Structures are given as structure tokens and as C-alpha cells.
């Protein structure tokens with residue numbers, strides 16, 4: 001790419017279909033070739049090592065797109081397996097090189113591709129998923145995160161299989177859960193449920209609409225030696241289940257709400273805001289005095305400011321006095337480059353009510 005004055009700006013991947021026509025690989029004359037990818041991928045992995053992420057878990061995001069100078073490239077490590085997402089035309093073009101380099105750098109036994117995210121459509125790329133290199137180990141893949149074990153379905157699970165971005169926030173819930181009655185809304189495979197029970201929660205109700213996720217969740221409880229009787233899985237729509245619980249006058253000490261992206265882009269922000277308001281208003285109503293709401297938004301289209309306002313509105317309408325105690329965000333293997341603030345997508349608030 002050249003500037004208007006025909007000075008070298010850098011190399012970019014051109015996409016004639018996407019509304020983002022060019023994504024910069026470099027801001028210099030540095031060439032984009034095999035060695036370029038080797039260097040950037042290695043730097044991304046070294047960063048996680050320096051940051052001590054591998055000491056917390058053997059499931060780690062190794063490469064996080066623009067934040068690692070590699071737009072459109074995601075690579076997650078699950079024990080001995082790497083899951084790659086190639087989301088842009090440029091990443092697709094360099095597919096073979098990227099996958100080979102990742103395998104060489106990590107020495108993993110298999111590389112799985114999960115380039116089946118919706119955003120591929122915006123680039124005019126068809127979805128693709130499957131084993132790209134090596135062989136998947138027989139049976140379920142197990143990862144160990146903060147000394148807790150989780151089964152991960154890398155081929156059929158959501159995203160690349162597990163919500164790695166919540167690793168630190170799950171620890172916070174473990175700390176808060178002791179002796180409490182907990183509701184985990186949008187529980188997926190029971191991440192917050194396992195942590196809450198490991199932290200001594202008296203009971204948990206875990207709600208999700210995905211039967212497959214709940215089935216894996218049940219295994220996660222037994223694999224951690226947790227008492228399955230202390231948890232109730234509910235397959236259903238959180239919006240409806242929260243209403244039903246309110247109508248039955250149920251109450252909880254700790255509520256976690258971690259919904260899917262209601263607003264992938266700013267265009268859906270208004271509708272999404274209504275969704276967040278709805279579940280959080282109900283969440284506040286279901287809390288006992290002294291209770292805690294841990295609430296998240298992973299919508300790129302909702303800013304942290306707006307999210308806080310929505311939660312403030314929800315508390316007002318629920319008639320509770322709530323105080324923010326902690327502000328939560330994505331784990332450090334999802335760093336945010338200050339030049340690309342859009343990559344800060346996960347926002348969480350720990351709110352204590354009087």
C-alpha cells in the first residue's frame with residue numbers, strides 16, 4: 001500500500017468483498033512471506049509464555065488476530081491440540097503456511113480448523129472445519145484450567161470449543177461462591193458452575209439452551225469429583241426461565257449472567273440493549289439482600305460505558321441499590337492492542353446489592 005504521496009505504507013491483504021478492503025500485515029517495507037508468519041506467530045506464543053498463562057492452564061489463546069499483528073488469525077491451544085480460525089481473505093490466502101508454522105512452533109499432535117464463524121461470510125468465504133493436520137486423540141479432549149478439568153469438543157463445540165476469555169473471571173466466581181446459592185445463566189458446559197461448586201457453593205442452578213453443552217457439563221462435574229446433586233441443569237431459554245423463577249419467588253445469593261453476543265456490531269446495539277436490560281433486571285429481582293450479580297457482555301457493538309448504563313437502569317427498575325465492586329474483562333491471552341481498541345469485547349461487572 002502506498003500513501004497519496006506514493007510513499008510506502010506497508011503490506012496489506014486486499015479483500016474486494018469485505019467492507020474492510022485492506023487489512024495491514026505490516027506498517028513498513030517488511031515482506032509478507034513464510035518467515036514473516038513464523039516470526040509473528042512465535043512472538044505471539046512467547047508473549048503468553050512471558051505472561052505466565054501456561055501456568056494457569058493448558059488451554060490458552062496463542063494468537064489473537066490484530067492484537068498479535070495477525071489480522072483474521074485465531075489459534076487456541078487445548079492441551080496437545082491447536083484449533084485455528086482463519087477469518088479473513090488474507091488469512092485464507094496464507095492458510096497452508098500459517099497451519100504448518102503453528103504445528104512446527106507448538107509441536108502439537110493435531111491442528112483442527114474451525115473457520116466456521118459467521119464473520120467469514122462478510123469476507124465472502126465459505127465455512128470450513130475439520131482436522132487439518134495430525135490426528136485427534138481418541139475420546140474426549142480434556143484440559144486443566146486452574147486445577148479444574150474440562151472436556152472440550154473442538155470439532156462440534158461453540159467458538160473453538162471453550163470460552164477461554166473467562167478464565168480469570170471464573171476464579172472470581174469461585175472466590176465469591178462459598179456457602180452461597182448460585183444461579184448460572186447461559187452456562188454452556190458449566191464453566192462457572194464447576195468453579196462455583198469447587199469454591200463451596202451450597203447449590204447451583206445452571207441454565208443453557210444447548211443440550212450438548214449441558215451433557216458435557218454433567219461430565220465436567222464428575223471429572224472434578226464434584227457432587228452432582230448440588231447442581232441442577234436446566235435446558236431452556238434464560239429469558240423464560242428467569243421469569244418463571246421470579247413468578248415462583250425463587251431467590252439466590254449469587255447470579256452469573258454470561259449471554260452470547262446480542263450485538264456483534266453497533267447496528268444491533270439497540271435491540272441488544274433491551275436484551276441485556278431484560279435479563280439483568282430479572283437478575284437483580286432474583287437476588288436476596290446482600291446478593292451479588294456477576295454480569296457480562298461480549299458484544300462488540302456495546303461499549304463498556306453503555307453496558308454499565310444498561311445495568312444501572314436495570315438496578316433502578318428492579319428497585320435495588322447496587323454497587324460495582326469489580327470491573328472484569330477478557331483474560332490476558334486476549335490482550336488489547338491500544339491501536340485496535342475494537343478487540344476489547346468482553347465487559348463484566350460484579351455488582352453487590354444492599
Ligand code: SAH
Nearest residue numbers: 163186188191208209210237238258259260
Ligand atoms: N459462561 C460460559 C459461556 C457462555 S456462552 C462459560 O464460561 O463457558 C453463551 C451460552 O448461551 C451458550 O452456551 C449458548 O448455548 C447459550 N444460549 C444462547 N442463547 C440462549 C438463551 N436464550 N437461553 C439459554 N441459553 C442460551
